[in-house]
Amino acid sequence: MKVLIVGSGGREHAIAWKVAQSPRVEKIYCAPGNGGIAQVAECVPIGAMEFDRLVDFARDKEIDLTVIGMDDPLVGGVVDAFEAAGLRVFGPRKNAAILEGSKAFSKDLMKKYGIPTAAYETFTDPDKALAYLETARFPIVLKADGLALGKGVLICENPEEARKGVRELMTDRKFGSAGDAIVIEEFMTGREVSVLSFVDGNVVKIMSSAQDHKRARDGDQGPNTGGMGNFSPSPFYTEEVDAFCKKYIYQPTVDAMKAEGRPFTGVIFFGLMLTEDGPKVLEYNARFGDPEAQVVLPRLNNDIIDVFEACIDGRLDQVELEFDNDRATVCVVLASDGYPVAYEKGFVIEGLEAFQGREDYYVFHSGTKLTETGQMVTNGGRVLGVTATGKDLKEARAKAYEATEWVKFGNKYMRRDIGKAIDEA
Numbered sequence: 001m002k003v004l005i006v007g008s009g010g011r012e013h014a015i016a017w018k019v020a021q022s023p024r025v026e027k028i029y030c031a032p033g034n035g036g037i038a039q040v041a042e043c044v045p046i047g048a049m050e051f052d053r054l055v056d057f058a059r060d061k062e063i064d065l066t067v068i069g070m071d072d073p074l075v076g077g078v079v080d081a082f083e084a085a086g087l088r089v090f091g092p093r094k095n096a097a098i099l100e101g102s103k104a105f106s107k108d109l110m111k112k113y114g115i116p117t118a119a120y121e122t123f124t125d126p127d128k129a130l131a132y133l134e135t136a137r138f139p140i141v142l143k144a145d146g147l148a149l150g151k152g153v154l155i156c157e158n159p160e161e162a163r164k165g166v167r168e169l170m171t172d173r174k175f176g177s178a179g180d181a182i183v184i185e186e187f188m189t190g191r192e193v194s195v196l197s198f199v200d201g202n203v204v205k206i207m208s209s210a211q212d213h214k215r216a217r218d219g220d221q222g223p224n225t226g227g228m229g230n231f232s233p234s235p236f237y238t239e240e241v242d243a244f245c246k247k248y249i250y251q252p253t254v255d256a257m258k259a260e261g262r263p264f265t266g267v268i269f270f271g272l273m274l275t276e277d278g279p280k281v282l283e284y285n286a287r288f289g290d291p292e293a294q295v296v297l298p299r300l301n302n303d304i305i306d307v308f309e310a311c312i313d314g315r316l317d318q319v320e321l322e323f324d325n326d327r328a329t330v331c332v333v334l335a336s337d338g339y340p341v342a343y344e345k346g347f348v349i350e351g352l353e354a355f356q357g358r359e360d361y362y363v364f365h366s367g368t369k370l371t372e373t374g375q376m377v378t379n380g381g382r383v384l385g386v387t388a389t390g391k392d393l394k395e396a397r398a399k400a401y402e403a404t405e406w407v408k409f410g411n412k413y414m415r416r417d418i419g420k421a422i423d424e425a
Helices: 010-019 051-060 071-076 078-084 094-101 103-113 126-133 159-171 239-259 292-299 304-312 393-404 420-424
Strands: 002-007 027-032 065-068 120-123 140-144 153-156 182-186 191-200 204-212 215-217 221-224 229-232 265-275 278-285 328-336 361-365 368-370 376-378 382-390
Touching (some): 002 010, 010 027, 010 304, 010 361, 027 051, 065 304, 071 094, 078 094, 094 239, 094 265, 103 120, 103 278, 140 159, 153 159, 191 292, 204 239, 204 292, 229 393, 239 265, 239 278, 292 328, 292 382, 328 393, 382 393, 393 420
Parallel strands (some): 002 027
Antiparallel strands (some): 120 182, 140 153, 191 204, 191 265, 328 382, 361 382
């Protein structure tokens, strides 16, 4: 079969790499792709938001299955466009992708159906938001309602920071229309854990847990990013936590979406906070996380095409997800120094050949480009996800950091404490 993957980041590279392992797949395309994805798929110069061109391409090339990796096209309705053309596609429709597309919607959904989450208020008027802050308890969290590249969450320690945050989001419109509304919620403390799941509209099947590092600098300092590294599984995601979440969070979320006339098919990313009062939902995403996909998919033993199709056909109950639970994975993101604020691009990347033929080591490309002369160069803030597996998290972490030294490029930057929590478990 022929498969089209829509997106251009490390997540899409991990998906393409996993799809390429399926004996059912004879050809992979990726739109628009990147330098690394070009090694396993034919990249085509069509943007992720060019729905008509994507549909035409899928029809012309007789694509059997399209996989949507990115959030923007999902929230924009790309799945609806493909289905309207009679094309097979994996991902939630627009009315279900709102689970990620609107923080206010997801918070209201959780409140209505009793799904544990932080207390909150929603505002569309900056003056009312500022007035609310006068009586709020600090620290407090401000969230842009819409999509903001994973950076629209501000943790404010005091009223001055919070007032500045409201102005940035709503008045200065730092993230454009994403700040038309904001959610102000209580600050929760505890371990943060990510859990990806496959969903077919009725049934939810959980993938392995993971733990992300969002802040740009060591010690969880600096601005929020799209993710500076990840490890899987999380030692803090215990059997007790799993049982609680399955009963009170995972299935209730799927049931709630169905009850609202928004059945969800695809991947739900559950961002959880393990508080003293039990697990609570921090956020939902309507697709694979990035870099979560880079640590979860290497441990998935199933043919991913079989899982995608089971979700589309509403028969996920017939699939038993199989993970290599005797292994652990750590991903360290190599970024351009200055990310996520300002950074230079176009530096030649050296050392990638060191990964070839090495078991347990992977490099997933996020912001790279292959030049006409055949050189791989940096083309984004997050450049590469250097990933390694080991017999446990400590070994995987040591191997991942070992592998980061194989790669060299101008203004290379990384956090040095990815997975440090492993030592505290």
